[in-house]
Amino acid sequence: MLQEGEFERVGGSRDIKVDVRIIAATHRDLEAAVDSGDSREDLLYRLNVMPLNLPPLRERLEDIPDICRHLLLKIGDVQKRRLIIADAALRCLARYDWPGQCARTGKLPGARRRAFRERPD
Numbered sequence: 001m002l003q004e005g006e007f008e009r010v011g012g013s014r015d016i017k018v019d020v021r022i023i024a025a026t027h028r029d030l031e032a033a034v035d036s037g038d039s040r041e042d043l044l045y046r047l048n049v050m051p052l053n054l055p056p057l058r059e060r061l062e063d064i065p066d067i068c069r070h071l072l073l074k075i076g077d078v079q080k081r082r083l084i085i086a087d088a089a090l091r092c093l094a095r096y097d098w099p100g101q102c103a104r105t106g107k108l109p110g111a112r113r114r115a116f117r118e119r120p121d
Helices: 030-035 041-047 061-079 087-095 102-107 111-115
Strands: 006-008 015-017 083-085 116-118
Touching: 030 041, 061 083, 061 087, 083 087
Parallel strands: none
Antiparallel strands: 006 015, 083 116
């Protein structure tokens, strides 16, 4: 499908044309995986059209305030209220060692919930 731009459904009788873009993410070294035989070279070639290297958050702590403000704006829009983050909470987040993926941020210490408070108008 990636190369030909079409596929046939299981049990189908005709080709279906598609125009797709794939966004894939991994923390693994895919070139090393190909070299060791753990991944396919043709798949790496097709996925590696425009690689983006995004360092882990622990290597770009200066982004934390902007990320927090962005998330607070989004959450505030949904909840129909204005939210801010305390400076002390930002300092706490900057001291956190950020050991894993962004999905793990839900496992931050309880201070995360106390960090956000409603902004008075």
